[in-house]
Amino acid sequence: MKRRKKALITGIxxxxxxxxxxxxxxxxxxxxxxxxxxxxxxxxxxxHLCGGSSPGVNLLQGDLADSESIFRIxxxxxxxxxxxxxxxxxxxxxxxxxxxxxxxxxxxxLRFLEAIRMFNLEKKTKFYQASTSELFGKxxxxxxxxxxxxxxxxxxxxxxxxxxxxxVNYREAYGLFAANGILFNHESPLRGExxxxxxxxxGVTRVYLGLQDCLSLGNLDSRRDWGHARDYVxxxxxxxxxxxxxxxxxxxxxxxxxxxFVEMSAKKMGxxxxxxxxxxxxxxIAYKIGRPEIDIPEKGRVKExxxxxxxxxxxxxxxxxxxxxxxxxxxxKLLGWKPEVSFGQxxxxxxxxxxELAEKEAREKSVL
Ligand code: NAP
Ligand code: F7E
Numbered sequence: 589m590k591r592r593k594k595a596l597i598t599g600i601x602x603x604x605x606x607x608x609x610x611x612x613x614x615x616x617x618x619x620x621x622x623x624x625x626x627x628x629x630x631x632x633x634x635x636h637l638c639g640g641s642s643p644g645v646n647l648l649q650g651d652l653a654d655s656e657s658i659f660r661i662x663x664x665x666x667x668x669x670x671x672x673x674x675x676x677x678x679x680x681x682x683x684x685x686x687x688x689x690x691x692x693x694x695x696x697x698l699r700f701l702e703a704i705r706m707f708n709l710e711k712k713t714k715f716y717q718a719s720t721s722e723l724f725g726k727x728x729x730x731x732x733x734x735x736x737x738x739x740x741x742x743x744x745x746x747x748x749x750x751x752x753x754x755x756v757n758y759r760e761a762y763g764l765f766a767a768n769g770i771l772f773n774h775e776s777p778l779r780g781e782x783x784x785x786x787x788x789x790x791g792v793t794r795v796y797l798g799l800q801d802c803l804s805l806g807n808l809d810s811r812r813d814w815g816h817a818r819d820y821v822x823x824x825x826x827x828x829x830x831x832x833x834x835x836x837x838x839x840x841x842x843x844x845x846x847x848x849f850v851e852m853s854a855k856k857m858g859x860x861x862x863x864x865x866x867x868x869x870x871x872x873i874a875y876k877i878g879r880p881e882i883d884i885p886e887k888g889r890v891k892e893x894x895x896x897x898x899x900x901x902x903x904x905x906x907x908x909x910x911x912x913x914x915x916x917x918x919x920x921k922l923l924g925w926k927p928e929v930s931f932g933q934x935x936x937x938x939x940x941x942x943x944e945l946a947e948k949e950a951r952e953k954s955v956l
Pocket of ligand 2: 677678679680719720721722771772773774782783784785787804805806807808810811812846903904905908909910
């Protein structure tokens with residue numbers, strides 16, 4: 589019988605970890621996930637893949653800030669592929685916890701690459717690094733490709749820059765199969781609720797059912813190239829299928845503002861938004877309420893004229909990335925990858941899923 593390939597995923601409990609582990613299990617891999625200790629269970633996104641009948645996912649205790657746990661895991665598993673998705677991944681939080689972010693998102697990558705060398709796995713183990721469009725930061729060129737110079741704008745971006753170059757250096761110095769996927773923003777119903785897209789879809793659906801009055805946001809004019817996480821994890825796997833390790837930009841090539849994301853989310857619920865005021869005084873008003881575009885009951889609690897979006901300066905960043913737009917021609921040509929989910933479908937997928945959550949919450953609180 590053919591030996592099943594072993595994949596080790598760090599950050600398996602996160603959005604991408606959940607989609608990637610499902611994808612790799614589907615491909616017949618034996619999947620191992622590194623999980624850090626938490627006071628409450630943090631495996632909600634992968635619960636359906638753990639325990640029960642095989643082939644599922646095996647979880648191992650470890651932390652990117654702890655070399656010994658990493659060495660032990662790499663020694664025990666001797667993985668064919670490592671997907672390093674673990675990270676303090678919130679840009680805003682990285683300004684509050686810069687040292688921790690550098691340790692986990694920067695040095696954590698180095699620890700894994702050293703583990704590969706320490707156990708003589710250079711010829712066996714392929715390494716994928718979750719690099720990011722945040723490397724481009726204050727963009728030097730539009731759109732951004734593999735050749736665009738970097739200019740990170742946050743402790744997160746700087747930590748990821750260290751990780752990016754460490755991967756390149758270990759590839760060149762020691763001949764490791766180590767590659768960077770420079771992924772632009774990708775979202776889904778599994779996205780963490782503190783990222784702007786999920787905050788919006790959670791917020792709009794909760795406002796609709798009267799569970800919160802309005803949604804507080806920061807920079808509405810920030811522009812991002814948003815894709816669907818399910819499409820993007822496939823690219824990670826494809827990057828490790830190449831004969832030679834190389835770095836790839838993964839993006840849709842389309843850009844929208846945070847403001848447009850709010851408008852599209854509200855429109856799915858039948859609410860047309862109009863913006864009034866400027867700067868911190870700007871508000872989003874439910875200007876017209878019609879039939880929802882998705883299949884939900886027409887019993888929203890929002891009234892025409894109600895303020896449903898406000899600006900809260902706490903969500904501004906000391907230095908923000910105002911615009912990102914990716915050029916993924918190389919991936920399209922060499923990996924045969926392309927995004928399948930459009931912006932509108934992505935928003936709808938998230939709104940439908942969050943409406944279900946909001947409805948459940950409303951039922952529990954007897955609001956419905
Ligand atoms: P996410 O949902 O925030 O997940 C992050 C994962 O890292 C979680 O499993 C988290 O574990 C784990 N983690 C955090 N600190 C750790 C530590 N000290 N030791 C071990 N694990 C730790 O992030 P994501 O959206 O799935 O993103 C996956 C990766 O891609 C990240 O490296 C991110 O920086 C990068 N990235 C993301 C995007 C995007 O748009 N989503 C784009 C480009 C790059 P807990 O569950 O215990 O917190
Ligand atoms: O912010 C603005 C905010 O936190 C997007 C991570 O996965 O993608 C993600 O980083 C934009 C920023 O994502 C709020 O200022 C406005 O300009 O959803 P975000 P991000 O910073 O782009 C990259 C590629 C990664 O690698 C990261 O790991 O939206 N914004 N108002 C807000 N952002 C948040 N979070 N909350 C707000 O209320």
